[in-house]
Each structure stands twice: as C-alpha cells, then as structure tokens.
Amino acid sequence: MGDAKKILIVDDEQDIVETLKFMLEAQGYECFCAYDGEAGLNMAKEIMPDLMILDVMMPKINGYKISRLLKYDTKYKDIPIIMVTARSQEDDKIIGQETGVNEYITKPFELDDVINRVNKYLND
Amino acid sequence: MSKILFVSDDETKKNIISKALAKSTNALLSTTDEQAVINYVEKGQIDMIIVDEDTKEPDVLILCKKLHSAAIKANVAILAVVNQNTDNTELLKFANVYVTKPINEKILTSCINGSLKLKKAIDTLSMNNNELAKSLYQLDVLYNTSTQLAGSLDKQKLINIMIDGLEKSLSFSLSYVLVFNDEHNIDLIINSLYGISPRLEHSLKLRAILSYRALFDKKRIPYDLNVNDIKVIKNIKQPIEEYDLNILKFDNLFAPINIGEKFFGLIEVFRENDYSQEDTTCFQTLARQVSLPLENASLYEEIKNTNTKLEKLERLKSEFISIVSHELRTPLTAIKNSLEICLSGKAGEVSSITDKFLNMAKRNVTRLSGIINDLLDLSKVEAGKMDFKFEKTSINTPVEFIKNTFENVAKDKKIDLIFEKEENIAQTYIDTQRIEQVVSNLVSNAIKFTNENGKIIIKTENITEKDIDKSLLIGAENITFYPNYIKVSVKDSGIGIAPEDQKKVFDQFQQIENSLNRQTGGTGLGLPIAKQLIEAHKGFIWVESELNRGTTFSFVIPVLTEKDKFLIDFDKDIAKAKTCGHTILFLLVEEDKNTQSSFIKDIKEDKISIIRKTANTKEIYYEENGKNYLAITMPEADKFAQSFIEKKIDSTLYCEEENTDSKKYDILYSTVLFPDKGKDARDLMEIAKDSLKSKVEAVL
Numbered sequence: 001m002g003d004a005k006k007i008l009i010v011d012d013e014q015d016i017v018e019t020l021k022f023m024l025e026a027q028g029y030e031c032f033c034a035y036d037g038e039a040g041l042n043m044a045k046e047i048m049p050d051l052m053i054l055d056v057m058m059p060k061i062n063g064y065k066i067s068r069l070l071k072y073d074t075k076y077k078d079i080p081i082i083m084v085t086a087r088s089q090e091d092d093k094i095i096g097q098e099t100g101v102n103e104y105i106t107k108p109f110e111l112d113d114v115i116n117r118v119n120k121y122l123n124d
Numbered sequence: 125m126s127k128i129l130f131v132s133d134d135e136t137k138k139n140i141i142s143k144a145l146a147k148s149t150n151a152l153l154s155t156t157d158e159q160a161v162i163n164y165v166e167k168g169q170i171d172m173i174i175v176d177e178d179t180k181e182p183d184v185l186i187l188c189k190k191l192h193s194a195a196i197k198a199n200v201a202i203l204a205v206v207n208q209n210t211d212n213t214e215l216l217k218f219a220n221v222y223v224t225k226p227i228n229e230k231i232l233t234s235c236i237n238g239s240l241k242l243k244k245a246i247d248t249l250s251m252n253n254n255e256l257a258k259s260l261y262q263l264d265v266l267y268n269t270s271t272q273l274a275g276s277l278d279k280q281k282l283i284n285i286m287i288d289g290l291e292k293s294l295s296f297s298l299s300y301v302l303v304f305n306d307e308h309n310i311d312l313i314i315n316s317l318y319g320i321s322p323r324l325e326h327s328l329k330l331r332a333i334l335s336y337r338a339l340f341d342k343k344r345i346p347y348d349l350n351v352n353d354i355k356v357i358k359n360i361k362q363p364i365e366e367y368d369l370n371i372l373k374f375d376n377l378f379a380p381i382n383i384g385e386k387f388f389g390l391i392e393v394f395r396e397n398d399y400s401q402e403d404t405t406c407f408q409t410l411a412r413q414v415s416l417p418l419e420n421a422s423l424y425e426e427i428k429n430t431n432t433k434l435e436k437l438e439r440l441k442s443e444f445i446s447i448v449s450h451e452l453r454t455p456l457t458a459i460k461n462s463l464e465i466c467l468s469g470k471a472g473e474v475s476s477i478t479d480k481f482l483n484m485a486k487r488n489v490t491r492l493s494g495i496i497n498d499l500l501d502l503s504k505v506e507a508g509k510m511d512f513k514f515e516k517t518s519i520n521t522p523v524e525f526i527k528n529t530f531e532n533v534a535k536d537k538k539i540d541l542i543f544e545k546e547e548n549i550a551q552t553y554i555d556t557q558r559i560e561q562v563v564s565n566l567v568s569n570a571i572k573f574t575n576e577n578g579k580i581i582i583k584t585e586n587i588t589e590k591d592i593d594k595s596l597l598i599g600a601e602n603i604t605f606y607p608n609y610i611k612v613s614v615k616d617s618g619i620g621i622a623p624e625d626q627k628k629v630f631d632q633f634q635q636i637e638n639s640l641n642r643q644t645g646g647t648g649l650g651l652p653i654a655k656q657l658i659e660a661h662k663g664f665i666w667v668e669s670e671l672n673r674g675t676t677f678s679f680v681i682p683v684l685t686e687k688d689k690f691l692i693d694f695d696k697d698i699a700k701a702k703t704c705g706h707t708i709l710f711l712l713v714e715e716d717k718n719t720q721s722s723f724i725k726d727i728k729e730d731k732i733s734i735i736r737k738t739a740n741t742k743e744i745y746y747e748e749n750g751k752n753y754l755a756i757t758m759p760e761a762d763k764f765a766q767s768f769i770e771k772k773i774d775s776t777l778y779c780e781e782e783n784t785d786s787k788k789y790d791i792l793y794s795t796v797l798f799p800d801k802g803k804d805a806r807d808l809m810e811i812a813k814d815s816l817k818s819k820v821e822a823v824l
Contacts, residue, residue, distance in 0.1 A: 013454050019461030026470045086453040108457040108493045111464045 004030040005122045006047060010040030010066070011055035011084065020053060023111050024118065037061025044070060049079060051121055053114070054101075056085040064099045071100030080121040084109065126171040126240050130154040131161055131187065132179045137205070137227070141174060144232040150240070158182040158190070165194045171243055172236065177206045177215060188218035199246050201239040255402070262406045265293040269410060273417045277424045279303070286391075286414040287315050293406050296393040298371055301381075302332045302354075303389040310349065313357045318365040320358070327369060329354055335390055339380050346387055375399050379411035381418065388418045438506075445503040449496045456496070460489045498649040502632065505656040512660060514553040514689070519610055519681070520545055520584055522560040527582055530567050538576045541567075544583040550610055550683045558657045562665075565650040566614040566677045573618035573675065581615045592680060596666040598627060606682035609663070613678035620671040629667055630655045654679075662692060690744040690755065694805035697742075697759050698798060708798040709761035711735070711769065712812035713754040715791040717747065723776075723789035724754045734772050755809070766795050792816045 007029045011017050014035060021031040032047055034040035038060040044052060052070075056063040063083055070076040082103040103117050130141055133156050142152055153170070155161060156179075164170045173191070175184045188202060195202060204219035205227060206212065216222060221235050269289030276282055283301055290299060298316040305311065312332055314320065320328070333349045340346070374394040381388045391411055399407075463486045465471050467479065474482065504510045527543045534541040563582070570580045589605050621629065632652045651665075658665045663681035684692070694710075701708050711734075715723055726732045728745060735741065735756060743756040758765065777789050794815040802808035 013458065015458035016454065016461065019458060019465055022465055022471070023461075023468075086450045107453040108460050108489075111461050 004028060005050040006030050006032065007051050007053065007118065007122075008032045008034065008040065008044055008047065008049035009053045010034045010037065010043075010058065010063070011053070012036055012058045013055070016055075016084075019111065020114065023115060027115060027119070029118070029122070037063070037066055041066050041069065044076065044079070048076075051080045051082070051118060053082045053084060053118075056083060064101075067099040067101050082114070082117060126150045126243075127169065128152050128172045128174060128236065129161065129164055129170045130174045131182070131184070132156065132176045134176065134179070137176060140227050140229060141232065144227075144229045144236065147233070148237070150236070156181055158187055161187060162190060162194065165191055165198055165200050168198045170200060172201045172203060172239060174203045174205065175215075175219070177204060177210060177212060185212070185215050185218075188215060192218060199243055199250070201243055203235060203239060259402055262293040262402065265289050266406060266409055266413070270413050273413055276417065277421045279305070279418060279421045279425075282414055282417050282421060283313060283389075286410055287313070289410050290391075290393060290407065291315070293410070294377075294393060294395065294399070294403055296395045297374060298367060298395075299391065299393040300328050300332060301389060301391045302336060304347070304387065308353050310354050311357055312354050313359070315359045315361075316367060317361050318367050319360050319363045321366050321368045324368055324371065325356060325358075327372065329356070331372070331392070332390070335378060335392065339387075339390065377404060377407045379408055381411055381415050383415045383419050386419060388415060388422075442503040442507040445499050446507075449500045449503075452496050453493070456489060456493055460486065460493075463489065495649070498653060501653050502649055502656065505653065505660065510660070512555045512558065514555055514661075516551050516553050517556065518549055518551050519554055519559060519612060520547075520549050522554075522556045523563050523582060523584055523612060526560055526563040526567055529564070530571065533568075534571055534580065537571060537574075537578075539571060539574055540579040541571075542579070542581045544581060546584045546586060548586070549584050550586050550608060552610060552681060552683045553689050554661060554681060555657075558660075562654040562657050562679065563612065563614070565654050569650065569677070570614050570616035570618065570675070574616045575618065578617040580617075581613075583611075583613045583615070585611050586683075587611045587680065592664070596668065597664050598630065598666070603664075604662070606662070606684065606688065608683040609680040610683060611678060611680045613676055615674065615676040617674040620673055621667065621669040621675055622671055626667050626669055630665070685746075686744060687746050690742065691805040691809065693742055694757050694808070697740075697757055698804060698808075701759060701798060706760045707762050707800075709758040709766050709769070710796045710798065710802075710808050710812055711754075711756045711758070711793065712796075712809070712816065713773075713791050713793040714751050714813075714816055715789070717750050717752050719752075719790055721789055722752070723791045724752050726789075727754060732776055734776065735769060755812075763797055766797055770795060 007024055009017050009020050009024075009031060010033075011020075012035050017033050017035070021033060024031050032043060032049065034043045037058040040052075040054070040058070041061060044066070054063040054066060063085075067081050067083065070079060070081070077100070080102045081100070082105060083101040084105045084107060086107045102121070105114060105117070128141075128145065128150055130138055130152060132138070132154060138152070138154055145152055153164075161173065161182075165173070173195070175188065177184060184204075188204075191200075191202070194200075201220045202218060204215055204222040206215065206222050206224055208224045210216070210224075221239055223232050223235055266289065269285060272285045272289075273282060276285065283303055287299060287301065290296065296315075297318075298314070298320070300315075301311075301313045303311045303313060312329060314325070314328060329351055332354070333351065336349055337345065371394055374396055375398045376392055376394045377399055378390070378392045380390045393407065463482055466474060467482050467486065501510070524543065524545070527541065531541060567580070567582065574580060587609050589607055589609065591611075592605075592609065630651050632649065655665050658679045658681070661681045662684070663679055665677065665679035667675060667677050669675035682688070697708055713724060713727075723732075724745060727734065735758060737743075740759045741756060743754065746753050746755075761769075773793055777787055777791070794812045796802060796808050796812045796815070798808060802811050
C-alpha cells in the first residue's frame with residue numbers, strides 16, 4: 001500500500017476523526033490525523049496530503065485560516081479541502097468559497113456522502 | 125384724596141378754587157412751569173388740571189395741546205375757566221369741563237367733584253380691564269402649556285414645558301424644580317434670570333430637601349434625601365449679575381408635583397414683586413397639570429423597559445437554541461458515524477438481532493437531527509436570519525416534486541395521493557426550497573394521520589383576495605392584502621383535529637406536549653415553521669378540519685408585481701435601518717412615456733450614471749398612468765449623498781455643450797431621506813410622488 005493516497009483529517013473531536021479514519025482506511029486510503037489547527041497546518045506541510053478534511057471551529061487556528069494559508073501558497077494550493085462544520089448558515093459557505101474550500105459538509109453528515117466526495121477527488 | 129393742579133399764579137383765583145375745595149379732602153397745587161405740569165401728568169401724580177383762559181405764561185392753548193394725549197392716557201381731566209363770551213373754541217375742545225367767569229363757587233365744586241368721580245370710575249374700570257387681560261394671558265399660557273404637556277412622554281421635556289409656562293405667566297426671577305428620577309438620581313433644575321452664587325446654590329439644595337421633608341410625615345417619606353444625591357442643572361439667562369441669599373426673601377410660591385401617592389418632585393418660584401391671588405392659582409394649576417403627563421411618562425418608561433427586556437429575552441432564546449443545536453450536532457455526528465460503521469459490517473459481523481437494534485438507534489439519531497434542524501430553522505426564521513432566495517416562478521414545480529417524493533410512502537400505506545394541478549398557475553416570488561419544506565411537512569402530516577385506503581388531494585389554484593375566508597386566519601391583523609393569490613391545499617381523509625385544537629396547531633411545541641401520548645411522532649415544530657415560512661412570503665396558512673372526516677391545510681401566497689416586491693424589500697431595508705440606526709435615501713424619477721430622449725432608458729442602458737450601485741442599492745423601472753418611473757433605494761446614503769445626487773442629476777439634465785440652455789432630458793424627480801420622513805415603504809413612495817408634484821408647481 002505504498003502508493004495509497006494520503007488523507008489528512010483535522011478536527012478537535014477525536015471521535016469524529018476516528019470514525020472518518022476507520023471508514024476511509026476501509027476504502028484503502030492512508031489517513032493522518034491532527035487534533036488542532038496548528039498541528040494540522042504543520043502536518044499538512046510535512047506530509048503533503050492528497051486531500052484534507054478540515055473542521056471549522058478548532059483550537060489555535062480555525063479551519064478557514066488553514067484553508068486560506070494553504071490555498072494562497074503555490075506549493076499547497078492544489079490540495080483539495082473538504083470543510084466540515086456544525087453551522088449551516090449561508091455566510092459560512094460564502095467564507096468557505098472565499099478561502100478556497102472545495103467542498104462543504106454540514107454535521108451531522110452521512111459517512112457515505114463523505115466517502116463519495118473523497119472518491120470524486122482522488123479516483124479521477 | 126385727589127390732587128388738583130392749578131396752572132396759574134393768580135392768587136385771587138387760587139383762593140376761590142381753594143374755597144371751592146374746602147369741604148373736600150382734595151389738595152390743590154399750583155405752578156406756572158409748563159414742563160412741571162407735563163411731568164405731573166406723565167407720572168400720574170395728579171388727578172385733575174385747572175387752566176385759566178387768561179393765563180399767558182405758560183400759553184394755555186399750547187399747554188393743552190401738549191398735554192392732550194398724556195392726559196387721556198393718565199385719565200387726567202382738564203377743567204378750563206373761560207370768559208363768558210369766549211371764542212376760544214379750540215381750548216373748549218381740549219377741556220373736559222369748563223366754568224365761566226366770574227367763577228361761581230358752587231358750580232366749580234360740582235364740576236370738580238363730577239370730574240373726579242368720573243375719573244375714579246374710569247380708573248377702576250381700566251384696572252379691572254388690566255387684570256382681566258392678565259388673567260386672559262395666563263389662561264392662554266395655561267392652555268398652551270397643557271396642550272404641549274399632553275403631547276410629550278419625555279420627563280425632562282415635560283418639566284421644561286412647565287417651567288417655560290411658569291416663566292411666561294408669572295415672570296419669576298428664580299425657580300427650582302426638584303425631580304425624582306430614582307432613589308439616587310435626583311435633579312435640581314434651577315432656572316434663573318441672573319447667575320447664582322455658590323452659597324445660594326447650596327442653600328437652594330438644602331431648602332429643596334427641607335421643603336421635601338416638610339411634605340411628608342417622617343415615617344412616610346419615600347426616599348431619605350441626601351445633599352450628595354442631588355445633581356444641579358442650571359439655566360442662567362443673564363450671567364452678568366449674580367443673585368445671593370437675599371433672593372430667598374423675595375415673594376415665593378411652592379407646590380409639590382404629585383398624583384395621589386405618587387410623588388414626582390416639587391417646585392418653588394421667587395420674584396421681586398408680590399404674587400397676586402390669580403398668580404397663585406395659575407402656579408398651582410400648572411404644577412397640577414404637569415403631574416398627569418409625568419405619570420404617563422413614567423408608565424411609558426416602564427413599558428418601554430419591559431419591552432426591551434422581552435425583546436432581549438426573545439433574542440437570547442433564539443441564540444440559546446442556535447448555540448445548543450450547533451453543540452448537539454457534533455456528538456450526534458460521532459454517534460451516527462459509529463452506528464454506520466457497525467451497520468456496514470466493516471467492524472465485524474453483525475447478528476440479525478444486533479442489526480435490528482443498531483437500526484433502531486440509527487433511526488432515532490436521524491429523528492433527533494431532524495428535531496435539531498427544525499429548532500434551528502425556527503430560531504433562524506424568528507430572528508429574521510433565514511436567507512430566502514425569492515424567484516419569480518411557478519409553485520407547481522416544488523409541489524409536484526414533493527408529490528413524487530411521497531408517492532411510494534403513500535402507496536405503502538395504500539393511500540391515494542392525487543395532485544389536482546392548475547396548469548395556468550400565476551407565477552410569483554417564491555423560495556422553491558422553502559415551499560418544498562412546507563408542502564413536504566403538510567403531505568407527511570396528512571399521510572401520518574390518514575388511515576389505510578384513505579385519500580389525499582393536493583391542489584393548486586389561482587384565487588383573489590375575496591376568496592380568502594379571513595375568519596380562518598390567525599394573527600392576520602395589520603397585514604397588507606394583495607388582489608391576487610395562488611393557493612395550495614392538502615386535503616386528507618384522516619382523523620381530523622378537534623375545534624379547540626385547531627387554533628393551537630401553529631403554536632410552537634404544541635405537538636411535543638401531546639406526542640407523548642400520541643403515537644405519531646414528529647417534532648411539533650413543522651407547522652410553526654411552515655407558518656413562519658409562508659408569512660415570510662407575505663402569505664397565510666390555515667386549517668379547516670372535522671373530526672373523523674379529515675383535515676385540509678391551505679396556504680396562499682400573493683401574486684406580486686415587480687413593484688410590490690420592490691416595496692417589500694424596501695420595507696426590509698427600513699426595518700434594518702431602524703435597528704442599525706442608519707439612513708436610507710430614496711430616489712424617484714418620473715418621465716413621459718413617449719419622451720424623445722429618455723433619461724430612464726439611458727440609466728437602464730448604463731449610458732449615464734447618477735449613483736454608485738452597491739450590493740445594497742435596489743432599483744426598479746415601472747409604468748403607471750402613462751408615465752415611466754425609476755425608483756432607487758440606497759441604504760446608508762446620508763444627506764450629503766442626497767445633495768450630491770441631486771446636483772449630479774441636475775447637471776445631467778442639460779446638454780453638455782456650452783451656451784445652450786436647452787434641456788436634454790425632461791424629467792421630474794424627488795429624493796426622500798428616511799428616517800427624516802416617512803414610516804414605511806409605501807409612505808415614502810407617496811411622499812416622493814407628492815414632492816414630484818410640488819416641483820411641477822414650483823416651475824409653473
């Protein structure tokens with residue numbers, strides 16, 4: 001599995017990270033996890049993931065900021081980002097678009113839905 | 125005692141006059157100094173003048189001419205002593221009475237007495253007249269003051285009106301009012317003609333406290349006043365001079381300001397002249413008159429405070445629901461994910477019994493997230509934070525979509541689900557997604573409450589305002605009706621709703637209370653949400669039902685013209701402006717439909733621009749009575765923007781080439797700035813249109 005696609009999951013809710021990791025690994029992806037914004041950003045730069053799943057509300061650096069920092073850096077701008085949030089307001093979607101988020105998922109989400117979206121980016 | 129002046133130094137005649145006056149208490153003076161005579165008369169120091177035709181120094185006729193108007197004003201009678209065959213008709217004209225020479229003592233006495241009596245009568249009359257005029261003036265002030273008092277609910281303003289009224293009617297030198305706002309917030313408002321010395325200020329404070337204490341028995345005193353609790357507000361008219369303690373010796377009037385047990389403050393006024401009985405009455409009337417509006421003002425203040433509190437609570441409730449719902453979503457996601465993993469079999473084999481219970485857990489998690497979504501929707505729509513995407517379209521599309529969605533569920537329950545579609549349904553502004561939410565709620569309810577082999581009919585139709593039975597609408601007061609509506613109804617043959625419950629179905633959490641003993645499930649929030657969503661479309665929703673026969677839920681949405689929609693959006697901007705405290709500029713342009721060079725068309729095609737368009741500005745072009753109109757709303761534009769835009773339009777109207785006065789465009793326009801004018805969108809539109817008219821008149 002050396003050439004497995006790498007997915008970085010950043011969320012301060014460990015249980016959610018765990019379930020996502022389980023399902024994605026079952027699909028054959030290699031998963032990395034971080035539990036706060038700062039660690040997530042550092043890990044992204046270190047491992048160069050093929051896709052990131054980001055929570056919005058996180059300690060230290062929030063999801064939008066991570067997205068903005070990566071999307072405005074030529075080195076990382078092509079990493080697809082799926083944003084997960086508990087908020088469902090239109091404003092959030094607009095901020096998400098402005099910071100370069102590729103997909104937007106509202107909690108509670110269907111795991112199948114997440115997997116489908118991940119596949120869309122990584123299997124083409 | 126009257127004073128009589130004899131203008132002569134003829135001792136003989138003076139003696140005769142003295143004799144004539146001997147029996148009365150009247151005094152006789154005499155002088156030959158013309159200026160002295162005039163001074164006596166002007167200062168009102170004498171009551172009667174006697175002149176002798178033969179006196180040469182001063183000239184009697186000239187003196188009488190000079191005295192004429194002053195004598196009338198001071199009501200001084202002139203008695204002339206003339207020769208029997210006199211031809212001095214002019215002198216006789218100036219004199220009020222005359223006696224002929226040789227002087228008959230008795231005739232003279234009776235003439236003098238008669239004139240003096242007359243003078244006394246006239247004096248009394250004019251004094252009464254003066255007092256009457258003063259009373260009338262006071263009455264007028266009282267009336268004006270009471271009218272003003274009735275028009276205000278502001279405490280400070282009321283006190284000012286009262287002081288103003290007192291000043292006009294009593295012209296006091298100094299007044300102070302002690303006003304109780306609350307226990308430690310007491311104002312001492314001092315109005316004074318001149319400045320006041322520091323020790324006077326301090327003694328006024330003490331005087332106010334003492335007067336206050338004197339009003340109450342020691343036990344019943346509302347607050348125990350302290351000098352430090354009193355804040356002094358001074359209004360000095362002429363600071364050039366300063367009053368000191370001696371002003372406290374002036375005549376004063378004092379009154380408490382209260383209604384029954386309710387005490388608002390007290391007032392005292394000082395002035396140099398003494399106060400008459402009328403002044404006292406006037407003062408007390410004014411002090412009494414201010415009490416009632418003051419009570420109203422404090423009641424109004426209470427209501428306002430309560431309202432603010434209620435609004436805050438309502439907002440807190442919405443925020444609370446929103447925060448809690450968001451917080452609930454995360455753990456719910458973790459539960460749901462875990463269940464899905466177990467159910468997928470990827471975490472190990474699942475026995476059929478385990479599968480059954482895992483599914484049960486998953487179903488309930490889904491239900492729980494439905495409730496959370498409903499709660500969020502409701503709090504959002506109530507807080508006005510719901511974003512609607514209104515588009516002019518046919519309502520048949522979302523209704524049909526929902527009908528198709530529920531087809532299988534209905535089939536499972538052997539329910540006949542029919543859609544009676546009006547093919548020519550009028551298009552209007554709707555948010556398709558929200559309408560789907562409402563119809564879905566109504567259809568799922570209908571299926572839930574309809575037994576097997578039942579029937580559900582969904583129907584769309586075009587109706588007019590007349591067709592709406594307004595007695596069925598709840599809370600439909602103060603609502604604008606429009607001429608045409610589209611109606612959607614969902615009719616089932618289910619269990620029905622009891623009349624007493626029909627009113628409650630749109631109340632929040634109504635079903636949650638009942639659902640414990642009713643095996644139907646649901647959050648009970650669907651209908652309240654539906655009501656809010658339909659009302660956001662300016663429509664109504666209602667229910668008609670008969671127990672065991674079935675229920676029909678219907679809603680109507682007005683068929684809005686572009687202008688209606690513009691006005692609705694404008695009203696939203698106005699509501700926002702009110703809460704945020706900013707202004708809105710409204711521009712209306714009118715021009716003839718068949719005009720050669722159309723200003724409105726050129727604006728439309730961006731050939732000219734008069735405003736900077738932002739996301740906030742909204743514009744509309746419409747036709748009415750053979751005229752074309754352009755209306756633009758500009759939130760946050762102020763009066764500077766107003767004059768800037770007016771200048772810009774004015775300069776656009778004329779040809780750019782020099783030396784031509786010809787108008788390029790022939791339009792009428794007007795601008796209105798909210799909140800300076802108008803209360804809602806329609807009102808502002810009216811005002812703008814009326815000021816268009818006045819511009820035409822101005823030109824003519």
